[in-house]
């Protein structure tokens with residue numbers, strides 16, 4: 347993937363009429379740092395990239411690869427979706443997902459959340475119904491499944507190189523930055539098989555976000571992860587472009603970073619609400635969930 351960060355930075359800075367010095371003040375860095383970023387001598391740390399995306403009010407995809415700012419169009423439509431195993435699991439699911447949404451998929455164990463993800467990815471086929479993707483599923487759908495699907499016989503850096511080659515990652519610098527933020531940099535030469543459960547989750551997560559996506563599906567991404575990584579991760583997710591659907595019960599993060607919550611009960615969508623609307627009724631998402639998910 348061509349990294350167009352330098353030219354994007356110059357363009358955005360000029361559009362806002364900031365001098366290099368003025369931008370440096372906003373970013374708490376030296377003017378020389380801005381100059382080095384603009385002429386390609388160095389790349390900012392991931393925290394500074396996120397700060398830049400805040401200053402310019404653009405997402406990381408736009409900053410790093412110049413892809414158009416977030417689209418509000420419908421990118422995914424699900425019509426009358428049914429799926430059974432020994433018993434009915436998904437019953438008449440209808441959904442429209444827009445390109446800029448941050449959606450938390452909630453529900454008790456065994457209600458069909460992962461099955462819905464698997465049918466979206468194509469691992470399971472629906473019995474009935476239609477899924478329409480308004481984007482290229484092979485290029486623009488990123489996934490972190492519930493079970494890690496890492497290759498144990500590879501070293502961490504070999505795995506990342508392989509995934510980057512297949513998926514055309516943003517840039518080597520960004521991947522290295524992410525490795526550092528996920529505290530995996532020192533494990534670069536370790537075999538995947540020797541990583542702890544939490545480290546494997548982090549590697550899986552990292553691999554799911556090293557390329558741009560129109561839709562990112564995450565199944566319980568932060569389970570088993572340390573708090574620092576969790577905080578960083580949600581902040582990063584908040585700044586990438588594209589839509590995100592996450593199965594999570596990390597309620598504090600839903601309050602902070604999400605725009606919509608969908609509650610699945612017995613294989614059906616029982617609630618579909620905007621986070622702002624819930625907050626305007628003085629409820630946290632956790633309070634709302636406890637009330638709505640009662641039998």
Ligand SMILES: Nc1ncnc2c1ncn2[C@@H]1O[C@H](COP(=O)(O)OP(=O)(O)OP(=O)(O)O)[C@@H](O)[C@H]1O
Pocket residue numbers: 431432435453454455456457458459460461462
């Ligand atoms: N491949 C399968 N074969 C048979 N039954 C399955 C299969 N996959 C899922 N199920 C069943 O479908 C139901 C829904 O499972 P699913 O994993 O989608 O739930 P979930 O909401 O993601 O649960 P959890 O929160 O525990 O991950 C469960 O009863 C499960 O046993």
